[in-house]
Amino acid sequence: MxxxxxxxxxxxxxxxxxxxxxxxxxxxxxxxxxxxxxxxxxxxxxxxxxxxxxxxxxxxxxxxxxxxxxxxxxxxxxxxxxxxxxxxxxxxxxxxxxxDDSFDTIKGYEVPKRIQLKNNLPFPYGELEPRDTLFGNVDYAKLNQAVTNAFDAKDEDNKRTRSVLVIYKDKIIAEKYAVGFSKNSMLLGWSMTKSITGTLFGILQSQKKFDIYKPAPIPEWQNDNRKNITTNDLLHMNSGLEWDEAYDRICDATIMLFQSKDMSHSQLEKPAVFKPNTHWYYSSGTTNLLSGILRKQFKTHQEYLDFWYSALIDKIGMHSMLIETDMAGNYVGSSYGWATTRDWSKLGLLYLHKGNWNGEQIFDASWEKYVSTPTVGSNGDYGAHFWLNAGGHYPDAPRDMYSCNGFQGQKVFIIPSKDLVIVRMGLTGDAKFDFNKMLKGVVGSITK
Known part of the structure; x- marks a missing residue:
């Protein structure tokens, strides 16, 4: 014993x-x-x-x-x-x-100033409900079946889709929500927020206030081999900087998101392990570094906070959107953007129209081509803070399709050749949800 x-x-x-x-x-x-x-x-x-x-x-x-x-x-x-x-x-x-314990919860803080313009226009360019529109070249039975199939049937819990929205020629042709969610539900886009962050550089570039092709304006890099890394390299995720991104273990990305006070420094402090523009590697740290670079373009923190909304988010009527900050006051541009499904779709529509929003050019049309052109080493899967289908990742979807992607299967698909924007929000990614099947069904419902 x-x-x-x-x-x-x-x-x-x-x-x-x-x-x-x-x-x-x-x-x-x-x-x-x-x-x-x-x-x-x-x-x-x-x-x-x-x-x-x-x-x-x-x-x-x-x-x-x-x-x-x-x-x-x-x-x-x-x-x-x-x-x-x-x-x-x-x-x-x-x-x-x-x-953490060092954070002063009593100290005052600045918040972004929001502007909500009312113009009595229907969605997507105004606050009114969309007008009913029927297209003769849309097989609505096939479309609705494809959307329905994206959701769990009764007593199932596999696909875990929360919303699907299909917009054709600026008109909503299908919209469905899971029980407990609606058009007013705020949904976390996770890494779809990266596309918001990248777009802000497109706006500054079009305003001639920033040159993405110059070395990144980071003083800490000027005395070593990182001095030649450009903002263009950062936007393409091929800076060559060391980074480890895996969410099933402790790594650079999880330490940054759940322990770092200033997320803009997580990638900044990493050494270069490859020459710029030779090695593609997805990095949330890179996007938060870009958020820090954006912050330094403004004289005050208030201007930085306001810019994200005044130049883009509120400009295109994404009034529900909220970008969360870290302890240092930086927007967590890699991961923490919340908005309704309809408002997420507006980012897709802006790119579908090459930066033009109801007659106003938000960024140059060339920026749309820039983000949707494959970057070196990505096998046609990545552009500049957008994911691509140029390599045929989804074989039954058009090759010109590109998208904002986020953890657990958040997607805003942009399909220029079909004049389509498709949004899917949920809790399952490609490993468990058949995006190719959904895309095939939706695209196939449009006969011309």
Whole structure:
């Protein structure tokens, strides 16, 4: 009996060692993700804690977290087995931010100034409901079936689609939402936010206030081999800088999103491991570095905060959109953009019309070609902060299609040859959701 007792103790110690080595470091990631997601989903989209835990936070090990919401203090907290507590506070205009003990919650803060213009026009150029339009060349039965098939049938929970919106020739021809969601629901775009960040450089470029082909304006790089990296390289994700992006473990990306005070410095501090424009590698750190570069183009923090909305977001009527900030006041341009499905579609429409929004040129038409041209080393899958279908990733979709993509299958597809914008929001990505089938069905419903 004594022998078995010793074996049991040995196995328990072995288990503790294994847990400490493999799992304990992840607890901070789990609680950080959970606290942030709970705070954002609750205070931005009014979802209950029960709903968030059963849907938004029910994947992999994120469900291990125990969460609490403080309504009066406007914050959420999460722990895992009572360990690694993280707190995320909500501030009107800035969204939810993970904070540590050094963050001053009493100190005042600046918020972006928003402008909502009313013009009595129907969607997408105004605040009124879209006008009913029937196209003779659209097979609506086939279209509606393709959209319906994108959602789970009763008692299923596999596709986990939350919304699908199809716009043809600026008119909504199909729109569907899962139970609990509607046209007013705020949905997190995750990395679709990268396309917002990239677009702002297109606007500055068209205004002749910035030259993306010059070396990136980063003083810390001027005395080493990073001095030749251009903003163009950063926009194409081929700067050659070291970076590790994987969300199933502790890595550069997760440390940045769930532990960093200033996310604009995460990629800035990395060494160059390849020459610029020779090695493509997807990096959320690069986009937050670009957000930091944008900030330095303005004399004040207030101007930086306002620019994202006045130059683009509110300019094209994405009035629901909210871009969240980090502890240092930078927009988390890699990941934290929230908007309704209809407002996400407006970014796609802006590109479909080559930067022209109801007669006003937001950025030069050449910028649309720039972002949709394959970058070196991407095998036709990536342009400049947009994903491409030039390499045939979706074989049954047009090759000129390109898109804003985000974690868990957030997509805004832009198909110039078909005059189409298709939005799908949900909780499953390419590994579990058949985007090719959905695209084939929607595109195939338009007969001419």
């Amino acid at each position: 004594k022998r078995y007792y010793k074996i049991a103790i040995f196995l328990f110690i072995l288990f503790l060692g294994y847990f400490a080595f493999t799992t304990y470091p992840k607890l901070e990631l789990i609680s950080g993700f959970s606290a942030k997601n709970v705070a954002s989903a609750h205070f931005i989209d009014n979802r209950s804690l029960e709903f968030i835990e059963k849907t938004d936070n029910d994947f992999d090990v994120i469900g291990w977290a125990s969460n609490q919401i403080n309504e009066s203090g406007k914050y959420a907290e999460a722990t895992v087995f009572g360990l690694k507590k993280w707190k995320a506070i909500y501030r009107q205009g800035l969204g939810a931010t993970l904070i």
